[in-house]
Amino acid sequence: MWFEHLQSRLDALAAGDLTRRLRTVLSGTAPHQRVSGADGVARDLLLFCSNDYLGLAAHPAIAQALAEGARRWGGGSGASPLVSGHSAAHAAVADWLGQAYAAHIPQARALGFCTGYMANLGVLTALGDADTELFCEALNHASLIDGARLARGRVTRYPHRDVQALAHALAVSTAPRRLIVTDSVFSMDGDIAPLRELLALAEAHDALLVVDDAHGFGVLGERGLGAVEALGLRSQRLVLVGTLGKAAGVAGAFVVAHTTVIEFLLQTARNLIFSTAAPPAVEHAVLAALHLVDSEEGRERRALLAQRVARLRSGMADLLAERPATPWQLLPSDTPIQPLIIGDNAATMALSARLEQLGLRVPGIRPPTVPAGTARLRITLCAAHTARDVDRLLQALAECADERVGATA
Numbered sequence: 001m002w003f004e005h006l007q008s009r010l011d012a013l014a015a016g017d018l019t020r021r022l023r024t025v026l027s028g029t030a031p032h033q034r035v036s037g038a039d040g041v042a043r044d045l046l047l048f049c050s051n052d053y054l055g056l057a058a059h060p061a062i063a064q065a066l067a068e069g070a071r072r073w074g075g076g077s078g079a080s081p082l083v084s085g086h087s088a089a090h091a092a093v094a095d096w097l098g099q100a101y102a103a104h105i106p107q108a109r110a111l112g113f114c115t116g117y118m119a120n121l122g123v124l125t126a127l128g129d130a131d132t133e134l135f136c137e138a139l140n141h142a143s144l145i146d147g148a149r150l151a152r153g154r155v156t157r158y159p160h161r162d163v164q165a166l167a168h169a170l171a172v173s174t175a176p177r178r179l180i181v182t183d184s185v186f187s188m189d190g191d192i193a194p195l196r197e198l199l200a201l202a203e204a205h206d207a208l209l210v211v212d213d214a215h216g217f218g219v220l221g222e223r224g225l226g227a228v229e230a231l232g233l234r235s236q237r238l239v240l241v242g243t244l245g246k247a248a249g250v251a252g253a254f255v256v257a258h259t260t261v262i263e264f265l266l267q268t269a270r271n272l273i274f275s276t277a278a279p280p281a282v283e284h285a286v287l288a289a290l291h292l293v294d295s296e297e298g299r300e301r302r303a304l305l306a307q308r309v310a311r312l313r314s315g316m317a318d319l320l321a322e323r324p325a326t327p328w329q330l331l332p333s334d335t336p337i338q339p340l341i342i343g344d345n346a347a348t349m350a351l352s353a354r355l356e357q358l359g360l361r362v363p364g365i366r367p368p369t370v371p372a373g374t375a376r377l378r379i380t381l382c383a384a385h386t387a388r389d390v391d392r393l394l395q396a397l398a399e400c401a402d403e404r405v406g407a408t409a
């Protein structure tokens with residue numbers, strides 16, 4: 001019974017061109033990666049899909065810190081943070097982050113989680129009790145959606161970037177407490193939430209503002225501290241979640257907030273209390289990554305990244321202007337996430353497959369990750385891409401457009 005049931009569900013996914021496939025990578029994360037194909041043959045592909053925005057995952061200083069950390073601390077942490085898993089390496093990362101955000105959050109203190117997914121679940125389940133209404137942006141990341149589902153409080157969704165709708169929902173709320181929950185940089189669209197306006201609403205309605213800066217941390221701001229730095233925000237209502245497996249090039253996540261909020265999370269976030277702390281060696285590498293993010297080299301990498309984004313956008317604009325029949329649309333975005341909307345699921349996957357034949361890995365993103373009818377290539381750029389790499393992508397896309405690959409039938 002079970003197996004027929006599961007097989008029919010899988011068949012339904014396949015019929016909608018929605019089957020996802022695990023690909024095995026044979027070399028480190030860099031724009032050039034060796035990937036094993038469906039036929040078992042390994043190919044060298046140029047990636048436009050990694051979130052390693054600064055190209056730090058392959059940085060020798062991080063590899064060295066990881067090795068040094070392993071020599072000093074060995075393998076796992078052995079226990080959850082409140083038992084015996086919280087090492088001096090964990091403490092050093094938290095101290096660095098608390099100090100870094102002191103300018104943006106009064107009495108800032110940081111708390112580490114093993115992943116961003118866990119951090120979001122922890123924050124929303126701990127703060128979103130039965131007396132708290134959660135106001136969630138429509139395009140929030142799956143981990144925020146799942147955190148809101150697990151929270152005891154009532155959940156109200158507001159439309160994408162719609163400050164007016166949120167203001168109205170807050171005004172009519174009768175809940176004793178309110179929590180506004182949003183991505184900073186939206187992971188599938190690349191645009192940025194109106195955080196200044198959201199913070200003003202949080203002030204007006206005595207709410208906390210949870211900001212998931214997974215795609216802003218390391219990328220935005222002079223020091224790379226993300227969206228709050230880029231926008232010059234300062235408030236004790238900010239509960240900031242940052243991830244360390246994307247631009248920081250390692251793994252893990254952190255929450256920075258007013259010390260009272262953090263103390264409450266430490267006492268009540270079940271997935272922190274009942275889960276083994278990250279390996280100390282990883283934290284040792286994270287500290288090296290944080291120093292890189294907030295260094296001259298980090299600044300240079302952010303400047304390079306901005307140049308690659310500009311090159312792709314102007315190249316795509318030319319490409320589409322010269323081919324008015326090509327039904328693709330590059331969404332407006334200033335971040336390294338540059339979504340090219342194709343629309344149809346099968347057309348998107350055909351385009352992605354053709355690009356792979358041309359040596360480029362640009363995965364198609366389909367529903368339910370994005371709304372139906374907006375299947376897309378999620379192009380991401382990183383500081384390690386050369387101008388030539390970007391030109392190669394543009395050339396390949398032009399070729400596909402001329403072959404009418406990715407044009408909806």
Ligand SMILES: *Cc1c(COP(=O)(O)O)cnc(C)c1O
Nearest residue numbers: 115116117141143187214243245
């Ligand atoms: C990737 C991502 C997460 C999850 O972070 P992990 O550390 O990969 O678990 C959370 N929020 C957003 C917006 C993300 O893109």
